[in-house]
Amino acid sequence: MHIKRVDVSLLLLGLMYSVHCLARPVEIPTLDDLYAKADLVAVIMPLSTTTAPDKLTSAGPKYGARDPRDYQALNTRCKVVLVMKKSEELQGWRTNELTLLHFRYAPSIPEFNGGMFMYFDLPETELNMIVKGDASHPIAQDRQPTYLAFLRRAPDGRFHPITGHYDSETSFRVLATPQGGAIRYAVEDGRRKQKGEANHDGPANGSQPIRSETNRTSSAAGSRR
Numbered sequence: 548m549h550i551k552r553v554d555v556s557l558l559l560l561g562l563m564y565s566v567h568c569l570a571r572p573v574e575i576p577t578l579d580d581l582y583a584k585a586d587l588v589a590v591i592m593p594l595s596t597t598t599a600p601d602k603l604t605s606a607g608p609k610y611g612a613r614d615p616r617d618y619q620a621l622n623t624r625c626k627v628v629l630v631m632k633k634s635e636e637l638q639g640w641r642t643n644e645l646t647l648l649h650f651r652y653a654p655s656i657p658e659f660n661g662g663m664f665m666y667f668d669l670p671e672t673e674l675n676m677i678v679k680g681d682a683s684h685p686i687a688q689d690r691q692p693t694y695l696a697f698l699r700r701a702p703d704g705r706f707h708p709i710t711g712h713y714d715s716e717t718s719f720r721v722l723a724t725p726q727g728g729a730i731r732y733a734v735e736d737g738r739r740k741q742k743g744e745a746n747h748d749g750p751a752n753g754s755q756p757i758r759s760e761t762n763r764t765s766s767a768a769g770s771r772r
Contacts, residue, residue, distance in 0.1 A: 571610070571660040575717055576710060581697040585709045588632035590722065591625040591645070592693045593667040598622075603650045606662065606713040613713075617656045622705070623647045623667055628693055637700060646705045647698070650712050663716040665708065668692040676723050684731055687723035695720040 582588055601620035606613050627643050651664050668674055669692075676687040697718045698706040708718035 573663060573714055573717070578720075581709060581718065582632060584699075585632065585697040586634040586637055586699045587630070587640075587645075587706060588695070588697055589627050589645075590629040590631070590693050591647075591696045592628055592691060593647075593669050594624045594626055594644075595669065596621050596623045596667065599648060601648060601650075603712055607711050610713065617653055617658065618650045619653045621649055621651060623649065625696075640700075645698075647696075648701070648705045648707055648712075649715050662713040664713075665715040665719055667694070674721075674723055676721070678731075681734075684734055685727060686731065687725050688727075689723040693722045695722055 576584075599620035599622045602615035603618040603620065604613060604615050605611065623646070625645050625647055627645055633640065649665050650662075651666070652658065652661070671690050672692055674687075674689045674692045675685045677685050696706075697709040699709050700706055708715035710718045
């Protein structure tokens with residue numbers, strides 16, 4: 548019996564492409580789109596989370612029905628730090644707190660290509676945001692995490708993520724206090740020096756060299772993960 552040898556690398560490559568083809572596309576709305584669609588745009592500080600009896604039965608019109616036993620509803624009580632937009636229906640809404648309904652997976656329930664459920668860090672939490680690939684130099688830190696939230700109000704008075712419950716994470720942006728800028732500038736300049744890149748622009752009209760700020764903003768882009 549003759550058995551053909553198969554190149555393992557080709558098998559792995561085929562598997563990677565197969566998994567990639569099965570990936571669920573998730574739309575990440577722009578801030579402008581989120582702002583336009585939301586009833587409420589606010590900076591919120593999550594204070595406490597309790598379970599709720601609500602059921603998640605659908606992943607939205609694109610992805611169909613879901614078994615509600617796979618998900619756990621949560622009510623998160625939030626302090627309203629700053630209101631940036633209120634719809635006409637909310638003009639009479641006056642409160643410094645709100646309740647947000649969102650979901651997570653039920654314990655020990657996995658799902659391939661599943662939902663992007665929002666997770667909230669509650670105070671007191673040591674929240675660190677870092678530049679990808681440079682975990683030793685955090686760019687921001689906070690012990691009382693706040694979030695920019697894009698929400699719609701439900702008839703029962705609670706608020707829901709504007710992008711729906713299955714991909715609720717895309718309705719929020721984490722906020723934190725910047726710190727360590729002086730150290731990061733020094734680190735960046737040191738790396739440029741090692742690579743032989745110029746750290747300064749040329750002198751103008753005989754003056755002292757001016758430090759280049761080109762692309763400084765990109766070095767401050769980070770994520771929670």
